[in-house]
Amino acid sequence: MNSPTPRSGRRVEPAQLADLAPASRILAAQGVVDGFGHVSMRHPAAPDRYLMARSIAPALVTPGDILEYDLDSTALNAAGRDSFLERFIHGEIYKARPDIMSVVHSHSPSVIPFGLVAVPMQAMFHNAAFIAAGVPVFDIRDQFGATDMLIGNGPKGVALAAVMGRKDIVLMRGHGSVACGPTLQSAVFRAVYTEVNARIQHWSAALGGGAPIAALDAEEGRLADQVNQTAGMRAWNLWRSQVKW
Numbered sequence: 231m232n233s234p235t236p237r238s239g240r241r242v243e244p245a246q247l248a249d250l251a252p253a254s255r256i257l258a259a260q261g262v263v264d265g266f267g268h269v270s271m272r273h274p275a276a277p278d279r280y281l282m283a284r285s286i287a288p289a290l291v292t293p294g295d296i297l298e299y300d301l302d303s304t305a306l307n308a309a310g311r312d313s314f315l316e317r318f319i320h321g322e323i324y325k326a327r328p329d330i331m332s333v334v335h336s337h338s339p340s341v342i343p344f345g346l347v348a349v350p351m352q353a354m355f356h357n358a359a360f361i362a363a364g365v366p367v368f369d370i371r372d373q374f375g376a377t378d379m380l381i382g383n384g385p386k387g388v389a390l391a392a393v394m395g396r397k398d399i400v401l402m403r404g405h406g407s408v409a410c411g412p413t414l415q416s417a418v419f420r421a422v423y424t425e426v427n428a429r430i431q432h433w434s435a436a437l438g439g440g441a442p443i444a445a446l447d448a449e450e451g452r453l454a455d456q457v458n459q460t461a462g463m464r465a466w467n468l469w470r471s472q473v474k475w
């Protein structure tokens with residue numbers, strides 16, 4: 231086969247790439263990802279590309295493991311290295327949402343129940359404010375019947391991105407969730423506090439015995455999320471200092 235060699239996006243500043251591998255390790259340290267899960271960022275100089283580690287456990291990622299993908303999730307510089315099966319989550323969200331610069335996919339356990347029962351996730355506190363905009367649930371069987379549950383090709387990624395719509399989060403029935411943001415740091419912050427929020431909602435529901443929960447409303451969520459976009463850097467700087475290389 232004589233397929234043309236894809237051209238790489240322009241050079242990524244080392245400082246920007248230097249945060250992507252730590253982001254992966256931060257998510258592992260915070261209990262959002264384990265042996266599975268991944269974080270990506272849109273290429274800073276080429277919006278039709280994104281950057282993500284080769285298929286490797288998140289806590290082990292180094293800058294040398296970062297690959298470049300086009301938005302069809304074809305690796306452009308794999309050189310024999312394997313890609314994550316579910317990379318289409320990232321490519322199709324970047325296609326559908328030009329405003330999103332970073333995507334985190336995880337199977338964090340406290341979030342899973344909200345994809346299994348008819349109880350919507352709500353924003354329990356200001357750190358998880360972005361949840362107040364609403365949390366759609368993607369059920370892969372609606373469009374694809376019985377599957378291995380994975381977003382293993384482009385059409386499944388398109389369907390997931392469509393259910394997410396204009397939100398920055400989507401849950402996946404029997405699987406996990408996706409959190410997105412306008413920066414890498416914001417997406418990581420949101421992914422961490424989605425897992426924390428889920429725990430707090432379980433506690434609140436149990437404490438209240440099923441009574442209504444006084445969660446943040448949409449306007450409170452919007453206002454608090456604005457603060458998180460800058461104040462959240464304090465958490466990022468802490469987490470960044472705690473991960474080892």
Ligand SMILES: [Zn+2]
Pocket residue numbers: 316335336337380405406
């Ligand atoms: Zn997954």
